[in-house]
Amino acid sequence: MEKKLMSEKESLAIISQMITNAKNNVQENAGSYTLVWGYATIITSILIYLGWIYIGAQWIMYGWGIIPIIGTIGTLILNKREKKKLVKTFLDSVINYIWIVFGVLGGMVSITAFIYNIPVLFFISQLMSAGIVLTGFVSKFKPYVYCGTIGVLLSFLCLYFRGAESVLIFAGIFFVTMIIPGHIANRVSNNLLKGKNIVESKL
């Protein structure tokens, strides 16, 4: 940009252009965090289900601890990659805060389940699906809103089924709530970036 005297219309054009540029900031693999936690939950649920069926011991339930371990390791790996990100939007912060609140709540409910007999799979699937719906609303990404809402409704099945099958239902809810929209988010963001790069290379 050269140093020159601007007219008021040029000033407005610059303001408008820069605000548009900032809005068009698309993150690569936008659904990665959702996929990490979704797959961590599904893999753990399948292991718990198999343990429940073939071993049947109470200690199998401590296996739920695998979810935060895989999830945290995955998140740390993604955070390390994200350091290459050149910009942080207000939306990034809002989504971070949503998941800090829902993550802490989920952790507290899980710990409570070891002390009191509560339908923990119902509460966790409700909380996480609600988190996805909120993420969808603030980011204006409809697949999160729709899949999260379906997850909220499906979570009531965890109140009806209380045996080993409830663990498979729980895994199914996470597949609908996190895996499907997570892959859609990755595909959409990568296609947008691809399109943006083609346009930029033509300019």
Place this chain on the structure above:
Amino acid sequence: MFKELNPLLHSELRLAIISLLISLEEADFIYIKQQTGATAGNLSIQIEKLRTAGYIDVIKSFKGKMPCTTCKITAQGITAFEDYVEAIKSYINK
């Protein structure tokens, strides 16, 4: 009556920097350079002017072994930008 335009913001590159930062929580020097198309030298000078005026915060850190400069608009910068837009409006609506 026309409002006076803030001379610090009534410059193509400085206005572009502030307009970009108003929509973001923070942005890296490289990102601002990409979006404005300015040279690194000129951008550094303009960022320093905005920092001296208290319109932006400049945070210097390291990402691994690479030095990194992050810019963030301040409350004073937001007010100055809003006043500038109001002043521009008065010219447009004349």
